[in-house]
Amino acid sequence: MEGLVKIGPWGGSGGDPRDIVASGVAPHRLESVSILCQEAVDAISFTYAGVDGAPRKAGPWGGSGGQKHKVMFGATEVVKEVSGTYGPFRDYDGIVRSLTFVTNLGKHGPFGQPGEGTPFSIPVQYGGRIVGFFARSGWLVDAVGVYVHP
Secondary structure (H helix, E strand, C coil), X not given: CXXXXXXXXXXXCCCEEECCHHHCCCEEEEEEEXXXXXXXXXXXXXXXXXXXXXXXXXXXXXXXXXXXXXXXXXXXXXXXXXXXXXXXXXXXXXXXXXXXXXXXXXXXXXXXXXXXXXXXXXXXXXXXXEEEEEEEECCCEEEEEEXXXX
16 A cells, blocks of 8 residues: 555464455554454454545454454554564464554553563554554464554
8 A cells, every 4th residue: 555564464374364455545543453362362353544534444354252352542642563472372383372552652452462472573663653454364363464654
């Protein structure tokens, strides 16, 4: 999508690709993120405002298990970093095990099992912000990446 930087993904190679490019409208601001998780991240969905100002929804990408957590970002809140862990889970080689969202106003999470797997961190600098996600998923979230508005 024009004007955006796509970073990642982190995690395994299983599942099917999930992306917001089919909407044809680039994201401008992340409004909320919903996570289903327990011992791993089962699913992710999110809402965002497109560059046209219209609200959009993506997901859920993944399965229906786990406990639901929803983060609503305030009008002046900007997502500056996404971090987490990925690694083996049950019969899967690489699954996203945890996610944390850091904004200009604080931290949301961790969601899932942060002590399990290989850590990753996607900090955004120089006034940029995370505005959306792409992923690989099946029954669980295999991998996750971000869209950054510079």
